[in-house]
Amino acid sequence: MKWFKRIIIALFSLALLGVGAIAAAYFYVLPDLPDVNTLKTVKLQTPLRVFSSDGKLISQFGEKRRIPVAFEDVPPLLIDAVLDTEDARFFEHHGIDPIGITRAAFILITTGKKSQGASTITQQVARGFFLSREKTYIRKIKEIFLAIKIEKALSKEQILELYLNRSFLGNRAYGVGAAAQVYYGKELDQLTLPEMAMIAGLPQAPSAANPIRNPSRAMNRRNWVLSRMLEKQSINKTQYTEASQTPITAKYHGAEINLYAPYISEMARDYLVDKLGEDEAYTGGYNIYTTIDSRLQVFAQEALRDNVFAYDERHGYRGPTKILWTETPLDNAVIITKLKQTRAFQGMVPVAVISIDEQSAQVLTPDGEELTIEWQGLNWARKYITNKRQSKAPKKADQILTPGEQVWIRNNGDIWQLSQVPKVSSAIVSLDPNNGAIRTLVGGFSFHTSQYNRVTQAKRQLGSNIKPFIYTAAIDKGYTLATLINNAPINKPDTRQGTAWRPKNSPDKYTGPTRLKMGLAQSINVMAVRAIRYATLDTAIETLIKFGFDPADLPKNESVALGSPSVTPLQVVTAFSVFANGGYKVEPFFIDRIEDAYGDIIEKSNPTLACAPPAAEVPEPAIEVDPFASMAQELAPAPISLEDPDNICGDSDSRFAPQIISEQTAFLITDALKSVIWGGGNWSKRTGWNGTAWRASRVVKRHDIAGKTGTTNESRDTWFSGFNPNLTTTVWVGFDDHGQELGRTSWNANGARDQISAAEAGAKTAGPAWNEFMKNALAGQPEVPSSPPEGIVSVRIDLATGKLSRKTDYTSKFEYFVSGTEPTEFATEAEESNNIFIEDSTEDLFQ
Template sequence: MLKWLSRLFLLCLLLVFSGATAVFALYQQVKAELPDVSALREVQLDVPLRILSQDGELISQFGEQKRDPVTLAQLPPLLIDAFLATEDARFYEHPGIDPIGIARAAIVWITTGEKRQGASTITQQVARNFFLSREKTVTRKVKEIFLALHIESLLTKEEILELYLNKIPLGNRAHGVSAAAQVYYGKTVDQLTLAEMAMIAGLPQAPSLLNPIRSPERAAERRALVLGRMLELGKIGRQDYQQAMAAPVAASYHGTKITLSAPYLAEMAHQFALTMYGEAAYGLGLNIYTTVHAKEQEAANRALTDRLLAYDLRHGYRGAEAQLWQGRPWDDSRIRQHLDEQPGYWPLEPAVVTAVQAHSATIVIKEKGERQLSWDGMKWARRYITDSRQGHPPRRAGDILEAGEQIWVRSTADGWLLAQVPEINGALVSLRPSDGAVTALVGGFNFSLNKFNRVEQAKRQMGSNIKPFIYSAALDQGFGLSSLIDDAPIDSWDPGKGVPWRPRNSPNVYDGPIRLREALARSKNVVSIRLLRETGIDNALTRLRQFGFDTSDIPPTESLALGSPSATPLEMAAGYAAFANGGLKVDPYVVERIEDARGNVIYRHNPVSQRIISEENAFLITDALTSAIWGGSTRGKHWNGTGRRAGLALERKDIAGKTGTTNQSRDAWFSGFTPDRVATAWVGFDDFSRPLGRTAYNPNLSSAQVSGGEFGASAALPIWIDYMKAALADFPVRQRAVPANLYSAQIDTYTGEITTDTGVDTRDEYFELGKELRRVTIIHQPGAGFGERSVTEELF
């Protein structure tokens, strides 16, 4: 007996030695292929790139994986217990691999022939997730075991568990428990219920098959298993278990929770990050802080959207989006299913007409159910004929709608309003004139509908928005705001085209000799041309380049005085910023700083500026542009500037600005500023050949409506006003300081000469010390009288 025991003991020693030798041999075989796990101490989780406002609102997120790393201390203890109970109940007891767990899994496999239990510990899963593939081979498993043992020798259990809970893939591109809480429940981890924690803890085994969105029944079964293990281990009580088991599987997909809509700006910041860091930017966990604040951006969104929809409304109704049925109507479930598949373009929502009454209609709105569309919400809908023609005002709801139509509606303070996706488009951009920081930016009606960013990509004819730059060049050539220029028709021969060139004012009225201040404020076209002739085209082009405009493709012709050159709204706003800040050129920027995943600032924008015009020049142009807002008087008769609506709406004496409209009203502009904000609004069709048209008076609506031609003052200026009402609310009115080299004197508004007389024909004007003003000889061309109607160019 003793002899057999000795032999058995020797056999066991031999087996142990053979096993140890085999393990050592395996280790030597894979040793060279094992990664350096010490990198886990400095691991950088792939965290998405986030774009934020100055006040921390989330604008956008870029990256393949959704991850929001959290510390172990930030996780609810029950959530940790749920994972440990399911994935590795002996986590705090084993050295990285669990022999007991391996033996148990092996016994189940041998006795049943099925692999019902996994034998990988949480440490092994960390090794696999960070360093290995998921291929099922012996070599990979051996590497996993050795890596797990090595990880346990370097990191604490808490560090390993934190890495695991932030790295583990949990389906629907969610990596880590915090991302899963957002994706499946739209919650932060501290807001999860026990049932939701158990659901998430059940996902690691097969996240694509067990997630509650794709497979609610399988997910419920897996949740039950997790809850059962927690009850078995004493982590929860019987009552909590029963309540969690009874909870419905209420998960649904929740995308990244965007708290501020600024998609055009987000894409600009996104491209900036790619330029700085390349494709690595998507996983570095960078936080890109833009220059905008939520309040101003939201105001810009509303201003552009509301005014584009208003333009569309007054030009007529183009009809339903689609006709879903004629005759036998769809049932409720089919209507709702159809609506669920339709996109929405804020603030427009898809709806279906189910019945039409005499002066109302019954509609079903996506996600809101049945509603009534009143007569007040549809009586605007004259038939659209062309951009300049509308049909007769409707008299009953049947003139507009019929059952079975898919339409668009929007919610207003007065109820639901029939609407349509506008064909017109526009842009609005605002800067801080002191350094060029973008404070609000909207590049079009809807980013998901069209991603073309008109703020920085749409080069459109400038119209009369160009005139302040022409006048600025003239001031440096000896002119002053009191200088007289002849406002009389021009009839010039164009040798290049072999035809007469007859630019005209808009309206087509001519006042004879006129001061520069009044000519700029009233946007007199022929005065701009005569001023360009006296200044010189080369000087004007030089001035445009100084303001940042590309002049390489601008023909050196007199038409540039009317705004034939093209520029983007961003270039225009940057140009006007130099008037607002006293003569400094600033470069617009959208990224203020970049922080890494740990909150360290790794980039901060350093604004630079350069003087391009004198303080005196900037002040004089700005002061003239205040007259475009508030008007003035000549010979005792008051006249209005082209931007007078801004003065009436904002009631501030520190605003200045200029309208702009191009030939046939293809582009409408308004650029204006205060010392604190400069903004440009542009409206037009993406099809450059399509004019903005005109509208007839609609007797179905109130008298407070826009009718007639579409110009800068009617199409673009209201956008600027709506935005500035919100943007300037926190800024007090600021009076501009008069440069030391300027003095004020009283002039005769008829002659522009300094006078000691007082009365209705005088006003104060600014002059530069020691500067003799130029006068232009008044030449009245035969055959072209004041008020005579001429043709061709009409940019204004």
């Protein structure tokens, strides 16, 4: 009994000592314990994601890959895998596991080694959010007390949700949602049992047991997880056997990008970084939904890329990128290693030429595949001499390639084709003219080779793309589409530039008095200069400023009539939208809304609407704003249709675009711009004539499109801008080095019958991209009928004089006029017999 009493007293003393030690430890670490209630509102570091308007992921920014998931969205089997592996008694203990602590203490006493097996999931949450991973006793004590406090503050489900979203699982993946995407490219609910077991086994050794870096060790860890699940009866024997025999299928998956649109994603990133700073922008879990239409964006990217390739290839082949060997061929393994040092992009693959036949070549790819390039994929490659000269068309493959060369190839339809990295640049941008939403934006041929965004940053001379705005000023001053303007050399020069400036047509051909519509459709230079003289230079510049062009970019001389101002494609597409929407200057914008990590909208666009405000509303004066920051807190109404019978839209919270020209003027200019595409006259009577963009009529094949070509001196910049009532698009093609000319090409005997040749110009260089894009973008949409607005009348005029005509044959036509400006005098018989027509307009005649 004496010994028994001593034992009881000793145990009681030890218990008191233990309680005292715990109390002492608690009060010792208490000042350093954080407030666990912050976990209720914890903000997980989640990357910035950028989406298209239809929810396609465009890009993701941030060092940590995390896809937060709610507890109820985690598959029960994955929860079982995690608990059976990490903390089987999670739902039974109160933050610490006495059995686990006892086991860890026993291992420490018997082996002298510290064990990590005692940490519960709650303790791991405490360590992950508040503590370091250093293995010290004081950290362990803090961890225990924090775990107890966490259990009191949060539910078990909330704790487990934090753990599942916080854990680092290798390859920059934080949380099970990101791990499912990184390793398997799947959503959580798509994972199989062995995949869930693999992820559940990663928290303790995310690098050592990584299935990508160490698949054999990862398999052992996965199978151990499966054995624990079998032991805890979460799965049966059959499931265990089948899952444990499944091979490792994990491989790295980048962010699941659904739409590659780097220029617009970079604009979105810049906006949020400027607004919130890098740390908050990259970790706050924000989702930016842009106005980009994914379907149209793909069409735009393809149109630009194909057009750039077409320009580059018709100017000739510049030769190989490298010489891998000259006489003694290298082993395939060595060749493949060298090829893998060059990254494929824009559909182009680096290959090595290994042999040549008479009209074909065999090449080796970086994947070790041997391909044959047939003559159809080689025959374009006549030698490049300069931008203006090419050699004769080749007849054999050895005139083009030599074994040992490293070259580019690309898949062009059904064939592999020799290719090269283009040197020319281009840009394309489209927007909705009804509200200014940017639907497509491609700032260059390849973001990989140049991050310079030519849509928003490149100011280039506008050329004849400016003429619709010059004629707008003239029509507002009193001209009509039937006004005769003398297409004759200008003898009175403009001396404002310090020298006598005498503009000429291109080519130097003149036809005498010509109707304004034909002058615009055929881009006749001297007629545009006479139009600006009629409107006055000051009035023309004021008109250009109203359309959104910067006054600083507008020279104070008559060269402005032929496009000497330098502007960005975004400014141009915005200005052309005025014609498309009936005279309203909308503000372009590219961000529809921004959501935080919880899905709450923190910013929403409130676009300017191209319509008249409700009758009771008085529109506020227009304020110039940054087109990329025009986002307000108020919710924007859905885009409206310009077919509204009263042309009234929006409500008291809406913003309305200022009407800078009348609906009637917009209609008349649009009608003239349709002639740019469809021409006029009667071909059967030899009076037909082409507009400068006649190719668009053959490709797009719609009558609700209008547009204008543009070419600068020496073809340094080429443009095509055009629209239908729902979409406005501008394309620019040129060299980033403004000193380079786009040049000209000679006829290629190996080329197609409809090949482009002679001098580069807006219709031939930028036009094909616009044509191809608009054809695809508008496919399946019914044509929008053209309805003259109130105040427009139609009268039959004599084509030679622009006066009224009593005839109904090919010498006359109906023309539109603003009511009160229509001619009142009939053409005499003598005048009618002196008709002036251009009987044939070659494709290269006008710019």
